[in-house]
Amino acid sequence: xxxxxxxxxxxxxxxxxxxxxxxxxxxxxxxxxxxxxxxxxxxxxxxxxxxxxxxxxxxxxxxxxxxxxxxxxxxxxxxxxxxxxxxxxxxxxxxxxxxxxxxxxxxxxxxxxxxxxxxxxxxxxxxxxxxxxxxxxxxxxxxxxxxxxxxxxxxxxxxxxxxxxxxxxxxxxxxxxxxxxxxxxxxxxxxxxxxxxxxxxxxxxxxxxxxxxxxxxxxxxxxxxxxxxxxxxxxxxxxxxxxxxxxxxxxxxxxxxxxxxxxxxxxxxxxxxxxxxxxxxxxxxxxxxxxxxxxxxxxxxxxxxxxxxxxxxxxxxxxxxxxxxxxxxxxxxxxxxxxxx
Amino acid sequence: xxxxxxxxxxxxxxxxxxxxxxxxxxxxxxxxxxxxxxxxxxxxxxxxxxxxxxxxxxxxxxxxxxxxxxxxxxxxxxxxxxxxxxxxxxxxxxxxxxxxxxxxxxxxxxxxxxxxxxxxxxxxxxxxxxxxxxxxxxxxxxxxxxxxxxxxxxxxxxxxxxxxxxxxxxxxxxxxxxxxxxxxx
Numbered sequence: 041x042x043x044x045x046x047x048x049x050x051x052x053x054x055x056x057x058x059x060x061x062x063x064x065x066x067x068x069x070x071x072x073x074x075x076x077x078x079x080x081x082x083x084x085x086x087x088x089x090x091x092x093x094x095x096x097x098x099x100x101x102x103x104x105x106x107x108x109x110x111x112x113x114x115x116x117x118x119x120x121x122x123x124x125x126x127x128x129x130x131x132x133x134x135x136x137x138x139x140x141x142x143x144x145x146x147x148x149x150x151x152x153x154x155x156x157x158x159x160x161x162x163x164x165x166x167x168x169x170x171x172x173x174x175x176x177x178x179x180x181x182x183x184x185x186x187x188x189x190x191x192x193x194x195x196x197x198x199x200x201x202x203x204x205x206x207x208x209x210x211x212x213x214x215x216x217x218x219x220x221x222x223x224x225x226x227x228x229x230x231x232x233x234x235x236x237x238x239x240x241x242x243x244x245x246x247x248x249x250x251x252x253x254x255x256x257x258x259x260x261x262x263x264x265x266x267x268x269x270x271x272x273x274x275x276x277x278x279x280x281x282x283x284x285x286x287x288x289x290x291x292x293x294x295x296x297x298x299x300x301x302x303x304x305x306x307x308x309x310x311x312x313x314x315x316x317x318x319x320x321x322x323x324x325x326x327x328x329x330x331x332x333x334x335x336x337x338x339x340x341x342x343x344x345x346x347x348x349x350x351x352x353x354x355x356x357x358x359x360x361x362x363x364x365x366x367x368x369x370x371x372x373x374x375x376x377x378x379x380x381x
Numbered sequence: 382x383x384x385x386x387x388x389x390x391x392x393x394x395x396x397x398x399x400x401x402x403x404x405x406x407x408x409x410x411x412x413x414x415x416x417x418x419x420x421x422x423x424x425x426x427x428x429x430x431x432x433x434x435x436x437x438x439x440x441x442x443x444x445x446x447x448x449x450x451x452x453x454x455x456x457x458x459x460x461x462x463x464x465x466x467x468x469x470x471x472x473x474x475x476x477x478x479x480x481x482x483x484x485x486x487x488x489x490x491x492x493x494x495x496x497x498x499x500x501x502x503x504x505x506x507x508x509x510x511x512x513x514x515x516x517x518x519x520x521x522x523x524x525x526x527x528x529x530x531x532x533x534x535x536x537x538x539x540x541x542x543x544x545x546x547x548x549x550x551x552x553x554x555x556x557x558x559x560x561x562x563x564x565x566x
C-alpha cells in the first residue's frame with residue numbers, strides 16, 4: 041500500500057510535466073491570448089496568496105511559542121501585549137499594509153486582464169456559432185455571404201493570430217465550452233446566448249471538452265481545435281464548402297443509396313445529397329475528421345464499422361440508435377462514409 | 382429502555398428497509414432487445430380489426446416501453462426532432478389529429494400506436510418503418526401515450542422539453558381510451 045502510494049506520488053510530477061510538454065489539453069498551454077492572460081493572473085494570485093499564507097502561518101507559530109513561554113514563566117496574559125511590545129506593533133502594521141497592497145494588486149491585475157479580453161472581443165474578425173447537443177458539438181462558421189456559411193461537427197479550425205468570437209447555444213441541457221490550452225470555460229445555456237473570444241497565438245492541435253456534467257456521455261463530448269496559418273485556414277474553409285462527391289465504387293453507391301433514403305438521413309445532413317436533417321452531426325466531410333462520435337473513437341475504417349454497427353455498445357446512451365443493418369448494408373454504408381473526405 | 386420502545390424501533394427500522402426496497406425503478410435499455418426487428422413492411426401484427434372481432438392480445442414488447450421513464454424521455458426527444466409537432470402539435474393536434482384527447486381511431490394501446498407510426502395511416506400519416514428503428518418507434522409510442530395521461534405519474538416528465546402552455550404531464554388528466562373499434566359496442 042505504502043509502496044503504491046509512493047509510486048503514485050513519484051509519478052505525479054511526471055504527469056504534470058506531461059501536461060506542460062504536450063499542451064494538447066492543458067490549462068498551462070498558453071496557446072491563445074486569453075489563456076496567457078489567465079495564466080499571468082494565476083501566477084500573480086499564487087504569489088500574493090502564498091506570501092499571505094506564509095505570514096499567517098508565521099504569526100500562528102509565533103503566538104503558540106509566546107503562549108508556551110508565558111505559561112512556563114507563569115505570566116498572566118492580558119491580551120494587550122501588542123500595545124506594550126513595539127516589535128509586535130510594527131509587525132501587525134506591516135501585515136495590514138501587505139494585505140491592503142496585495143488586495144489592490146489582485147484587483148488591478150484582474151481589471152487589466154478583463155479589460156484586455158474585452159478589447160480583443162471588439163476586434164473580432166471571425167464568428168463561429170457553437171450549438172451543444174447531448175453529446176456532440178455543432179459548429180457553424182458565420183459569413184455575411186450565406187453561401188459561405190460552413191457547418192462542421194466536433195472539429196474546428198482557427199486561423200492563428202485572428203480574434204474569433206465564439207457564440208454559444210445549447211439545444212438541450214447546460215454544457216460548457218472549454219479548450220484549456222486556449223481559454224477559460226464558458227457555459228452553453230439552452231434558451232440564451234453566451235459568447236467567448238479566443239485569439240490563438242500558437243499553431244497546433246488542441247482538445248476541447250464539455251466542462252459541465254450533461255448526462256451519461258458527458259465524458260465522450262470532446263472536440264478538436266486545429267490552429268493553423270491564415271492561408272491554410274481559408275483553404276480548409278473553401279474545401280469544407282464543397283458538397284460531398286458522388287461515389288463511384290459499386291459498394292459505396294449502395295451505401296449512398298442506404299444512407300440517403302433510410303434511418304441515417306432522418307438525423308444527418310450530407311451536402312450535395314437529399315440528406316439534410318439537422319438533428320445529428322453534419323456528415324459532409326465526416327471521414328476527414330480526426331475522431332468519431334465527438335472524440336469517442338479515432339477515425340479509421342474499423343472504427344467507422346464499429347460505430348455504425350453498434351453505437352450503443354461504443355457510447356451507451358448516445359442518441360444514435362442501433363440500426364439493425366444486414367451485413368451487406370453495413371459494408372456498403374461504411375464504404376460510403378469513408379468516401380466523405 | 383423499555384422493551385416496548387425497542388420493539389417499536391425495530392418495527393420502524395423494518396419499515397425503513399421495506400421502503401428502501403420499494404425504490405426499484407425500471408431499467409434503462411440502451412441496447413435494444415433483439416425483438417422482431419426484421420418484420421417486413423405491412424406485416425405489423427393486426428392490432429385493430431373492423432367489426433366485432435376481438436382485439437389481439439397485447440404485444441409483449443409493451444412491458445419494456447409502457448410506463449418506462451427513460452423510454453418516455455427518449456420518445457419526447459424524438460417527438461420534436463422527427464417533427465411530429467408539425468402536424469400533431471404538442472398533443473393538441475392541427476393538420477393531424479389531437480393526441481391528448483380520448484379518441485383513438487387506430488387504437489390507443491402502445492402496440493397499436495407503434496403500428497400506426499410504423500405503417501402510417503390514410504390521410505397524411507407517413508410510414509416511419511425503415512426511417513426509424515423499431516426501438517425508436519416504440520419509444521415514440523410510449524411518449525404519445527403520456528399526452529393523454531395514460532402512463533403512471535412517476536414515469537412521465539414533470540418538465541416538457543419544448544416550451545409548453547399546458548400543465549406538466551405529472552398533473553395532466555387521464556383520458557379514458559375510446560378506441561374506434563370498441564366505440565360502437
